[in-house]
Amino acid sequence: MHKSEHVLLSGLGAEEFAFQNGVQRVDSTYFFVQRRWDQLQEALEEDKVSLDHDGSKKSSSTALNKQDEGKYGTVGCVAMDRYGNLCSGTSTGGLTNKKYGRIGDSPLIGAGTFANNQSCAVSCTGRGEEFIRGTIASDISARMMYLHESAQDATFQVVQKKLKALKGRGGCIVVDATGNVAIEYTTSGMFRAYRDAQGRRVIAIY
Numbered sequence: 307m308h309k310s311e312h313v314l315l316s317g318l319g320a321e322e323f324a325f326q327n328g329v330q331r332v333d334s335t336y337f338f339v340q341r342r343w344d345q346l347q348e349a350l351e352e353d354k355v356s357l358d359h360d361g362s363k364k365s366s367s368t369a370l371n372k373q374d375e376g377k378y379g380t381v382g383c384v385a386m387d388r389y390g391n392l393c394s395g396t397s398t399g400g401l402t403n404k405k406y407g408r409i410g411d412s413p414l415i416g417a418g419t420f421a422n423n424q425s426c427a428v429s430c431t432g433r434g435e436e437f438i439r440g441t442i443a444s445d446i447s448a449r450m451m452y453l454h455e456s457a458q459d460a461t462f463q464v465v466q467k468k469l470k471a472l473k474g475r476g477g478c479i480v481v482d483a484t485g486n487v488a489i490e491y492t493t494s495g496m497f498r499a500y501r502d503a504q505g506r507r508v509i510a511i512y
């Protein structure tokens with residue numbers, strides 16, 4: 307953010323830039339997790355099955371859908387500081403068995419991640435394709451700014467109406483410029499927690 311005029315770098319260029327700026331380099335084995343490896347093998351296996359003719363049993367999207375149900379690893383956060391500054395961050399491993407070079411919604415500002423001091427900060431999780439198609443994160447902010455909706459109403463409209471209509475699976479966490487929290491999801495549950503300056507703490511799954 308501070309060392310380049312650009313907003314988004316990807317692939318080799320992003321790696322190179324990271325190394326030039328002192329980001330620690332580790333061997334790929336550092337990231338190995340048996341459980342995730344097993345998940346990938348299973349997903350690969352299912353894709354192989356899907357290449358067979360029985361589309362009714364397992365389609366090529368099975369791996370993605372299954373991943374939607376048992377997702378691991380996404381960490382999203384939104385925060386407002388004491389001066390009313392808003393920020394959002396989203397960390398993800400993407401989807402299991404995704405195609406090489408696939409870019410999800412998480413790093414795309416306006417799709418899975420967005421913050422604007424005039425409206426709200428948003429961080430999303432779920433199958434990124436629909437979040438990209440619907441520019442879900444910035445749409446929540448736009449509704450607040452142009453339709454003067456509350457964070458809760460805007461988040462409800464975008465997630466429960468627009469995202470659902472796109473058959474999107476996932477949800478988002480939102481905090482507005484006065485510290486109101488809004489959370490919506492189209493899945494059966496979403497791990498989430500928040501706390502405010504009054505000491506209110508909420509932790510929930512369903």
Ligand code: ASP
Pocket residue numbers: 377379380397398399400401409410411412418430431432433434435
């Ligand atoms: N939204 C991410 C993606 O599609 C997945 C996640 O929720 O972590 O890449």
